[in-house]
Structure formats: structure tokens, C-alpha cells
Amino acid sequence: MASSQPPPAPLDARFDQLLSALTVGIITLDKRGHVSSANAAAADMFELGAREPIGRALIELVPSFVLDQRAREAVGGRSWRGQVPLTATHTTRMLTVTALPVEGGGGAILIASDETRLHELERNRHDFVSSVSHELRTPLSSINLMIETILSTGFDPDALEMFLPRVKHEVDRMVHLVEDLLDLARAEAGRLRLRREVVNLASVAANILKTFEPKAQQLGVSLVQQGGDAQIDGDPDRLAQVVVNLVDNALRHTPAGGTVTLEVAPSEGASTLVVRDTGAGIPYNDLPRIFERFYVVDRSRSRESAGTGLGLSIVKQIVEAHGGTVTADSEFGLGATFRCVFPSARSALREPR
Ligand SMILES: Nc1ncnc2c1ncn2[C@@H]1O[C@H](COP(=O)(O)OP(=O)(O)O)[C@@H](O)[C@H]1O
Numbered sequence: 001m002a003s004s005q006p007p008p009a010p011l012d013a014r015f016d017q018l019l020s021a022l023t024v025g026i027i028t029l030d031k032r033g034h035v036s037s038a039n040a041a042a043a044d045m046f047e048l049g050a051r052e053p054i055g056r057a058l059i060e061l062v063p064s065f066v067l068d069q070r071a072r073e074a075v076g077g078r079s080w081r082g083q084v085p086l087t088a089t090h091t092t093r094m095l096t097v098t099a100l101p102v103e104g105g106g107g108a109i110l111i112a113s114d115e116t117r118l119h120e121l122e123r124n125r126h127d128f129v130s131s132v133s134h135e136l137r138t139p140l141s142s143i144n145l146m147i148e149t150i151l152s153t154g155f156d157p158d159a160l161e162m163f164l165p166r167v168k169h170e171v172d173r174m175v176h177l178v179e180d181l182l183d184l185a186r187a188e189a190g191r192l193r194l195r196r197e198v199v200n201l202a203s204v205a206a207n208i209l210k211t212f213e214p215k216a217q218q219l220g221v222s223l224v225q226q227g228g229d230a231q232i233d234g235d236p237d238r239l240a241q242v243v244v245n246l247v248d249n250a251l252r253h254t255p256a257g258g259t260v261t262l263e264v265a266p267s268e269g270a271s272t273l274v275v276r277d278t279g280a281g282i283p284y285n286d287l288p289r290i291f292e293r294f295y296v297v298d299r300s301r302s303r304e305s306a307g308t309g310l311g312l313s314i315v316k317q318i319v320e321a322h323g324g325t326v327t328a329d330s331e332f333g334l335g336a337t338f339r340c341v342f343p344s345a346r347s348a349l350r351e352p353r
């Protein structure tokens with residue numbers, strides 16, 4: 001190449017090593033705005049893939065006009081710092097980029113950090129706050145309305161009889177919601193305190209089934225327990241909470257004449273607890289999301305059954321706090337199956353030897 005300038009001096013090897021170890025992305029541009037170097041983090045963040053970036057125009061490598069424009073301005077002497085959203089095949093990344101001119105008109109340096117995760121957290125937090133506010137505002141407005149009616153009728157006995165039980169019902173729901181929220185908050189902060197002891201999942205299941213028996217009879221649904229003993233290291237109260245949530249869901253979604261089956265089984269190194277029903281099932285598209293906070297499949301129906309969509313996220317947190325996993329399976333219209341797998345109690349594992 002006929003260039004009047006001498007080639008740039010080779011970078012010190014330690015500097016190269018430092019650049020490639022950095023978790024911030026660094027791209028240098030020459031004075032024409034072409035890429036003269038990109039470290040590993042930059043290749044990752046900007047998804048350069050296997051393409052050789054050196055000598056290419058930035059816009060050829062990174063499909064962002066904002067970035068291209070700011071980079072050109074930096075080459076021209078104006079620095080910039082801002083956010084660059086990058087939409088790739090599956091995801092949108094949010095990068096914070098600083099574009100700095102190199103003194104003396106020698107090009108520019110782009111410094112990028114990936115703040116996608118921070119943005120997601122921020123959005124989750126926002127969604128969470130609005131869901132909670134909504135869940136509390138609805139019952140509060142209806143309580144307000146009922147109390148106003150009672151007051152405006154001068155404590156009319158008929159109005160009292162009609163509205164007080166409903167007020168009580170709404171208050172109970174809110175208390176329940178707040179308790180769930182507290183559980184969830186503790187679990188997510190990793191402060192779910194587990195009282196560890198050797199627990200037989202079969203006895204936990206049997207105890208819970210007993211408490212649900214009257215409700216099941218009322219609904220015309222059979223409750224069945226199968227399998228045998230399975231010991232795990234766990235907190236009996238928390239495990240009971242898991243079973244209560246799963247059985248409560250199953251009963252609420254199973255019409256009269258159906259069956260809810262609870263199966264406990266030991267298997268090598270693990271113990272499984274399966275709750276299966278013959279009810280409405282869960283649509284395929286909703287399945288991956290049902291463990292999310294506040295996710296309910298059909299909002300219009302769930303008002304009736306008073307669900308808030310927190311139950312399964314609590315189940316997940318508790319099962320994971322025990323070192324286990326929970327998964328859901330369903331064929332829409334034919335019922336749903338929830339499977340919890342826990343590591344077996346260590347004392348039970350020690351037997352052979
Ligand atoms: N056994 C089941 N059969 C059908 N749908 C279910 C079942 N269990 C859970 N779901 C769906 O998953 C959603 C989330 O469950 P959950 O977190 O327990 O919330 P909630 O019970 O308060 O609605 C429910 O609203 C329901 O749509």
C-alpha cells in the first residue's frame with residue numbers, strides 16, 4: 001500500500017494481553033473511521049462472529065446508525081457517551097458506549113459495556129411494582145365501594161349482611177397476597193430459611209391430601225396418592241407449601257369427575273414428587289411462563305378462582321432452595337403434570353458401602 005506514514009509501532013505484548021482480558025469492549029478506529037483493532041469482549045458484545053473486523057467500516061460490522069454516526073463524530077473530534085440498543089437474532093442487547101477522539105486527529109476509541117442484564121432487572125422491577133399495585137388496588141376499590149354503600153345506607157342491616165362477608169373475603173385475599181409476596185421476597189433474596197431435617201415426602205403428601213379431602217369431595221374430584229416413601233433433606237413446612245400450591249392448582253383446574261394424583265417415588269440419588277390432574281391443562285405457549293411471578297394463563301377466568309399467579313413462583317423458589325428442580329408438562333385439554341425432583345437425603349444415600 002502506498003502510504004506516506006510509517007506503520008504503527010507494534011503494541012506491547014502486555015497491553016495486548018490486558019485488552020483481551022478486559023470485560024469492556026474496546027474498538028479503535030483509524031482516522032478514516034475504519035476498525036483498526038477490536039478486543040475479545042468487543043467481538044462478543046457486537047457479535048462480530050468469525051468476521052475479520054480490521055480494516056472494515058464500523059457500519060459493515062455493527063448494524064447501528066446511532067453508533068456509526070457517533071463514531072464518525074468522535075473521529076472528527078467530538079466525544080459522546082450514550083446507550084446503543086443492538087438487535088440480534090434472538091435478543092436485544094443494551095450497550096453503554098463511550099466514543100472518544102484520539103488526540104491529534106488519530107481516529108477514535110469506542111469503549112462499550114453490556115448493560116442488558118441491568119436493563120432487564122430494571123424492567124422486571126417496574127413490571128413487578130405495577131403488578132403488585134394492580135393486585136392491591138382492585139380489592140381495595142371494591143372494599144371502598146362496599147363500605148361507602150354501608151355508610152350511605154346508615155348501616156342498613158341488609159347492606160351489612162350483604163357486604164361484610166365480601167369485605168372479609170377481599171381482605172383475606174390481600175392478606176394472602178402479602179404473605180405470598182413476603183415469601184417470594186425472602187426466597188429471591190436467598191433468605192428463605194430452611195429448617196433441614198430428614199423428611200418423608202410421602203407423609204407430607206398424605207397430610208396435605210387429608211386437608212384437601214373435604215374440598216375435593218365438594219368439587220367431585222378424586223384425590224389419589226401413589227408410590228412409596230422417599231426421604232429428602234428438607235424443611236417439612238416449606239415442602240408442605242409446595243404440595244398445597246400444586247394440589248390447590250390441580251383441584252381448581254379439574255372439573256367434577258376428574259382425578260388429582262399425587263405420586264411420590266424414590267429413584268437413584270433423587271426423590272420425585274409428581275402432581276397430576278385430568279383437568280383443563282395448560283396451553284403449550286403458556287407452559288414456559290407459568291413459573292413467572294404473577295403469570296396466570298387466563299386472566300378473565302382467574303378472577304373467579306382468586307389466583308394471583310404467585311403460587312408457582314413460590315413453589316419454584318422453595319424447590320430450588322432444596323437443591324431440586326420443578327417442571328411442568330401438559331397436553332391442553334387433557335390435564336397437567338408438575339414434577340419436582342429433589343436430591344435424596346444424604347443419610348439415605350449412605351446406605352451402600
Ligand atoms: N394444574 C393446572 N392446570 C391448569 N393450569 C394450571 C395448573 N397449575 C397452574 N396452572 C396455570 O398456571 C398459572 C399460575 O399458577 P400459580 O402461580 O399457582 O397462580 P394462581 O394459582 O394464583 O393462578 C395459573 O393461573 C394457571 O393458569
Ligand SMILES: [Mg+2]
Nearest residue numbers: 245249311312
Ligand atoms: Mg396457585
